Amino acid sequence: MPELLAAVAEQPLVDHHCHGVLIRDADAATLESLLSEGSGVPGGSAFDSQLGFTFRRLCPPVLGLPPHAGIADYLDRRAELGVTEVSKRFLEAAGLAGTIVDTGFTPEPLTSPAELGALAGAPAYEIVRLERLAEDLAAAGIGAPDFADAVWSALTERAASAVGTKSIAAYRTGLDLDPARPSDADVRAAAERWLASRSPRVADQTLQRFLIWCGVDLGLPVQFHVGYGDRDVDLHRCNPLLLTPLLRAIEPAGVPVMLLHNYPYHREAGYLAQVFPHVYADAGLATHNVGSRAPALLAEALELAPYAKFLYSSDAFGLPELHYLGAALFRRALFEFLAAGSSEGLYTERDVVRVTAMLCAGNARHVYRLGEAT
Numbered sequence: 001m002p003e004l005l006a007a008v009a010e011q012p013l014v015d016h017h018c019h020g021v022l023i024r025d026a027d028a029a030t031l032e033s034l035l036s037e038g039s040g041v042p043g044g045s046a047f048d049s050q051l052g053f054t055f056r057r058l059c060p061p062v063l064g065l066p067p068h069a070g071i072a073d074y075l076d077r078r079a080e081l082g083v084t085e086v087s088k089r090f091l092e093a094a095g096l097a098g099t100i101v102d103t104g105f106t107p108e109p110l111t112s113p114a115e116l117g118a119l120a121g122a123p124a125y126e127i128v129r130l131e132r133l134a135e136d137l138a139a140a141g142i143g144a145p146d147f148a149d150a151v152w153s154a155l156t157e158r159a160a161s162a163v164g165t166k167s168i169a170a171y172r173t174g175l176d177l178d179p180a181r182p183s184d185a186d187v188r189a190a191a192e193r194w195l196a197s198r199s200p201r202v203a204d205q206t207l208q209r210f211l212i213w214c215g216v217d218l219g220l221p222v223q224f225h226v227g228y229g230d231r232d233v234d235l236h237r238c239n240p241l242l243l244t245p246l247l248r249a250i251e252p253a254g255v256p257v258m259l260l261h262n263y264p265y266h267r268e269a270g271y272l273a274q275v276f277p278h279v280y281a282d283a284g285l286a287t288h289n290v291g292s293r294a295p296a297l298l299a300e301a302l303e304l305a306p307y308a309k310f311l312y313s314s315d316a317f318g319l320p321e322l323h324y325l326g327a328a329l330f331r332r333a334l335f336e337f338l339a340a341g342s343s344e345g346l347y348t349e350r351d352v353v354r355v356t357a358m359l360c361a362g363n364a365r366h367v368y369r370l371g372e373a374t
């Protein structure tokens with residue numbers, strides 16, 4: 001199977017959902033905290049986990065250390081090389097043909113899409129996070145009567161250099177959303193309530209729906225956070241099946257809906273990708289968090305999803321190691337998936353090359369209309 005391994009290993013990836021990396025050096029506490037979605041392991045370490053052992057096995061060699069180098073040695077080497085060189089090494093090792101960056105979550109300064117693309121040696125594109133756009137307008141003092149028009153004009157301005165939008169309704173209200181487009185009067189009343197509350201976070205069903213429909217009207221792919229995330233999410237309210245009425249309502253617009261992450265509902269997402277022509281899925285964030293179980297995850301996600309409806313994403317945030325591990329584990333999982341099918345006589349060699357190119361990059365190029373440069 002060496003040719004098959006090479007086909008997957010050499011195929012550049014388009015990462016259709018990730019974040020920038022830190023622009024400061026990372027210490028032990030930073031590595032621990034960014035390694036998982038958790039908030040600490042009392043008396044233990046986040047490194048004692050599927051992702052932790054995969055990190056220890058795969059990351060030290062990228063920095064010129066032996067596999068399983070101690071964390072203290074690893075941090076010394078990281079500091080010696082400096083944050084830019086470390087980021088460059090991991091992002092280059094990820095083998096990216098393009099990176100699509102969500103710029104809406106910046107609890108501390110991160111690289112811009114252009115900076116991330118330069119480190120990766122690949123074109124970078126931006127996704128506009130809808131809630132962040134609304135929250136920035138609120139922080140700038142917009143009034144309720146002007147809110148809807150201001151969102152639309154800010155969105156069209158940003159969209160000139162973006163390839164899609166993203167909703168984090170999952171984090172704010174859950175995905176059980178009324179599919180109807182809210183009326184102007186309802187949006188205004190909801191904006192009045194939110195702005196009067198002085199909450200920096202929009203977390204209102206009417207406003208979430210308004211923002212999503214703005215994204216649909218824009219005509220670019222709309223990404224949804226689905227499933228797995230940090231503890232701000234009520235996971236049971238993030239099953240993608242809850243989106244079914246909204247998916248039906250969006251379908252006539254012909255706008256692609258991108259279901260991100262999905263774990264542990266990746267099978268449900270695969271079902272939706274099969275039955276709705278405009279729905280796509282990935283297994284980002286989970287792919288690296290489940291470590292050695294990534295092949296099982298991918299195999300489950302691809303049980304029902306047509307291969308033209310599944311994309312690669314890392315959902316890496318902050319640590320360039322996560323961009324690399326997402327890519328390495330996706331390739332490993334895809335190799336095992338295709339090798340198993342090939343050994344059963346399901347795929348010819350040509351099928352393997354074609355399916356690999358679709359899943360790794362072609363589907364993303366098509367949906368986001370990235371053109372031949374990527």
Ligand SMILES: [Zn+2]
Pocket residue numbers: 017018019102315
């Ligand atoms: Zn993300």
